[in-house]
Amino acid sequence: MEGFWFVLTSVFLISGAFLIFTGAVGVLRFPDFYTRMHASSLTDTMGSGLILTGCLLLADHEWLVMAKLVMIFLFLLLTGPTANHALVKAALHSGLKPKLGAEPS
């Protein structure tokens, strides 16, 4: 039982960390704003979800801590995509074209 939970927590944490890291690499390496946004928004939501789930498993039955983790998770789940949506919308309206290898404005 103990070993099983440990492995499960590790899997969540490490996969979350991996997602976050790939997202960051994507943000750094991708050629234009929209592809970067794609890299960051997806991995951010999924990665933080995984990491917070890992933390949830770590918090052994402390209800306040678990409730707070769930709150943070819900909050990130709501705000992250919303903020990214607003950001893309603003960028699109301001005339930033999704072009590969375009000269930065």
Place this chain on the structure above:
Amino acid sequence: MSWLAQYNYWVVIVLMMTGFYIVIASGNLVKKLMGLTIFQTSVFILYISMGKVRGGTAPILEPDIDLYSNPLPHVLILTAIVVGIATTALGLALVVRIKESYGTVEEAEIQQKDNDQC
């Protein structure tokens, strides 16, 4: 090498000097206020890092912990942060009014306009 163990102070010095540099060298009043904010934060870091005790934890009492960091700097800095933002807001309000009456926030241009008036 005792001076390597004091690395928190060197970080503070670099930050403080960066803020100070912005305050002196930048002509833009908003930028000056940003420099002031950086300076302020470096002072916060100085206090907080002095309050840290090796092996201690946050000063919220729990039955099975007996080594805490020093709570006094925390109290001082906590209020200082809020007071700092209030004074920064006051400064920014002044900048806004300066912009309205002079049409610029560059120090040199304001000086110029003052000289012209005399």
Place this chain on the structure above:
Amino acid sequence: MISATIVAVLVSMLLALVRAFMGPSFYDRVLAVNMFGTKTVLLIALLGFLSGRPDFLDIALIYALINFISVIAILRYFEYSNRKSSIQET
């Protein structure tokens, strides 16, 4: 395990920081700031577990909140400076 995750989060914070420095467009910076904020939330949550006192998740929560508000604020003030004219014409 926690420390490995923390290292990964720290490295990605660093990469986001590089993106925030490089720009090139304004929106890239906002994106980097937003990402940086999310990473900070995770970092604080993980640090709480690492130090064995996970009572301080309030801070992570407030970070998430503040991050959202500041992104909205940046967008609001920046977007309207460009779009205000077009709205008033219609």
Place this chain on the structure above:
Amino acid sequence: MSVAIAVARTRDLFAATMLTGIYSLLSAGFFVVMDAVDVAFTEAAVGAGISTLLMLTTLKLTGQYESSSRPLQRIALVVISVTAGLLFYGFLDMPIFGDPAAPIHQHVAPRYIQHSAEEVGMPNIVTSVLASYRGYDTFGETVVIFTAGIGVLALLSYVRSREDVSQAALAPMQPHIILRIVSKILIPPILLFALYVQFHGDYGPGGGFQAGVIFAAAIILYAMIFGLDVTLKVVNPAVIQFLAALGVLIYASVGIVSLLSGHAFLDYSVLGHDAVHGQHWGILIVELGVGITVASVMLVIFFNFSSRVDKNQDSHS
């Protein structure tokens, strides 16, 4: 650290503002590592949130770019290197980092740590020092915040001509349906969370200062999404100004009550049937006063700044 240097180097002030935001987040993370959770809390809410917001608003009013002339660069470098040298010399005598035997840990701090449990009866030492041992200081700081609010009011609420007020004041973000709905969902929990922080400050990180800022942040979010006009109808500015004064008044009257009962100013032990109980009541009321003042002063500042933005935009267009 390098962020600060980058702030110094960029001429684009918008970018610099964003970097100050990151810088502030970083320093808050640093405070968490340094065990100063209360401070990190405040810095996150104030430095990253409100301060970035105010800087943005000011930039909106004053223009995005600074001029490239830097006449004092040479002198500045000389001055800062001299100062840095002096500071370096001075800091050489300081105790090493994390040393438990450093002089700062020898005077009043051990007393706070060892006796605050039986004297004040609160787990969070920071709160008990803030509101009880050093209540007089905190009172002074609340007054300073209140004064700053008055100052901003005096500087910015002045209106040249009556008719351009509230014409197009901070138009609502009509096109963003998703944003509107998400914010509608989020704002009540944020307000609730602010109250939690306010009253949980005795046991965990939090207290009046932080709660006030969070409360103000929720209303600021509302104002940014639904427009300043609507917000000013919901939250009457006259009431806000009254509340700012009321918070200070609550704090002061606690002091007066204890003074009238024959104890020292802000000695809470008279408020309950025994000393510890009185401390509880006193800290609760005082923190409430601080929270009300901070929240309303932040709102006063924000309202004045953002209504300025609209006025100026109207006069330009």
